[in-house]
Amino acid sequence: MAPYTVKWGILATGGIAQTFSKDLLADPSARGTDDVRHEIVAAASSSSAERAAQFLKDVGAGADAKAYGSYAELVVDPNVDIIYVATPHSHHFQNAMLALEVGNKHVLCEKAFTVTAAQARKLVETARQRNLFLMEAVWTRYFPLSVQVRSLVQSGAIGTVYRVVADNSFNNNKDHTATSDLTFPDDNRMVNLDLAGGALLDLGIYSLTWLFQILYHLQPEAETDKEAPKVVAAINKYARTGSDESTTVVLQFPGHHSQGIGMTSLRVATDVGSAQKSSPAILIQGSDGEIQIMGPAFKPLAYRVVKKSDDTSESEVPWVDTPIPEDKREGVMWKGHGMFWEADEAARCLRDGKKESATLPLSESIVIMETMEEALRQGGVVYPEVITTDVYDKNSPLNTGKA
Ligand SMILES: NC(=O)c1ccc[n+]([C@@H]2O[C@H](COP(=O)([O-])OP(=O)(O)OC[C@H]3O[C@@H](n4cnc5c(N)ncnc54)[C@H](OP(=O)(O)O)[C@@H]3O)[C@@H](O)[C@H]2O)c1
Structure with a gap:
């Protein structure tokens, strides 16, 4: 049977977006995966479409992959199945909400999931209301x-x-x-x-x-x-x-x-x-x-x-x-980074109609955010309101690239 193909949209073009995207495009058979495969069909940079185009070239995406100069354009691309959110954690809540709310897209969001537990709860609530897949990208769980x-x-x-x-x-x-x-x-x-x-x-x-x-x-x-x-x-x-x-x-x-x-x-x-x-x-x-x-x-x-x-x-x-296995190690570990295991999990969930990963359920991501929030509260670490609010704003500077 032909592998199930997932079409990814990459939101942001920094360090981890590069690493994850290269892993997405690594040959799945090298790691013994034959039931799913990945394509990058679009990427967005908040700074410019040129930067997104350069990113797509650098990671080896196909020539027809679309380059956007804003996150808002990416999330409404009808060719994209799932958005990978790879901005700093300050931006995760607003960017993931943008993908869920405006784009009606499934989301794989980098760690830390959010800045506060209330933001995590809001993301989960929104994904469930819209019947969309959502997962925190803690790649280690899938190693x-x-x-x-x-x-x-x-x-x-x-x-x-x-x-x-x-x-x-x-x-x-x-x-x-x-x-x-x-x-x-x-x-x-x-x-x-x-x-x-x-x-x-x-x-x-x-x-x-x-x-x-x-x-x-x-x-x-x-x-x-x-x-x-x-x-x-x-x-x-x-x-x-x-x-x-x-x-x-x-x-x-x-x-x-x-x-x-x-x-x-x-x-x-x-x-x-x-x-x-x-x-x-x-x-x-x-x-x-x-x-x-x-x-x-x-890792x-x-x-x-x-x-x-x-x-x-x-x-x-x-x-x-x-x-x-010994004969797979060269191809798997040293040519890739190991982030494809979590991508394969997301792909299998989409294929099977699952809305979350059983290996890292959303309820667990919420408890982890509650734990980190409590630890930071005890230590007196205070983050600014613009990144801790759990009120979604599609025009937030975190979505428009002006922050
Ligand atoms: N899973 C892992 O192993 C792993 C490893 C490293 C990092 N991470 C996570 O991935 C996320 C990104 O980390 P990174 O190392 O890729 O960071 P980075 O290299 O600084 O890239 C972040 C990207 O986010 C976008 N961005 C939008 N607004 C920004 C702002 N105000 N300041 C900085 N960047 C902004 C930029 O892309 P555009 O200009 O294209 O919009 C930037 O290139 C973090 O949440 C981090 O925890 C995960």
Whole structure:
């Protein structure tokens, strides 16, 4: 049977739009996918149609792909099935609403889903009212290693899981002093409050991804009955801009006797520079042992299961490489980035008429946004009203490119 083809419209032309688009156009058979395929039929840049045209050329889209100089034109293109929102998180709510409301289009929206939980709830409500597909683009959830680790935990490989510790941090100090500036200019989206900058929404979300996909997603209860965590956060702010630079979030699930510790920092790195010397980025700790996963937390490729009874002094517990078969690795991992797994999931959902992904249900994206919002509130991080409002405005400067 011919593969089901999805026609994508790419909203924004920055770094991740490039990476995702190249992955979309990578040969699906290299990763063993033969039931779905992807086409890029249009892209939009808020700066100019020329920029969108250059983007389409750079990522290798077909010559007939349309280049738009505004997001509003892209979302009404009748040839587009689904919009990939790749603007800074400050813009996600307004841009995704534009695609749902004006374009009546399905949406795959980059992480962090929104800036506030109310915005996430509004997006979900709107997609459901309009019977449209909506998904937060947390690519890590669809990685073969994530799928395998979830299944190991479910099969009881390490007994009852009581704790998950996860870190996703990068050392961005300009120099070695305690009061050093970070390497980012103050207007960069990593530290700029106008663009919802800060470690938690950009990087910490991957630490939380591990906490949530094990401690929340795998709770045996039905989706509607899952236990949301109690949240305690410690946040150090970046003196120059007021965004969060080092953030630790403790999640407690008393009803399930479990806890999670999610860390992120722009001051120290998970990976000190040598894979052999770095500690695992993720520890999943159970009554019968633990699963250790090497970072980066967003793109993990190796893990090992250490059983309580193992005597590691006699023989090293082996690291299990990524579950991608040896003969596929070259084509899959090193020619692509690994974002095609989530694109394949979106395509299969569209093909099957599903309105959300069971691997990251919308209710879970909302709980994750509630968790991050609470952590930022405890740390006193305040974002401007224009990016926190949950009132949709198609003429918002976030939609028209004037912000
Ligand atoms: N999944 C992942 O691994 C991953 C990795 C990196 C980033 N991300 C997420 O993807 C999103 C974009 O990140 P990025 O690294 O691609 O950012 P980026 O390189 O700065 O690109 C963002 C794009 O958004 C558009 N934009 C519209 N208004 C803007 C404004 N006021 N300031 C800056 N850009 C504006 C611009 O495209 P036009 O001028 O064409 O409109 C710009 O090129 C973020 O939410 C981030 O968290 C995800």
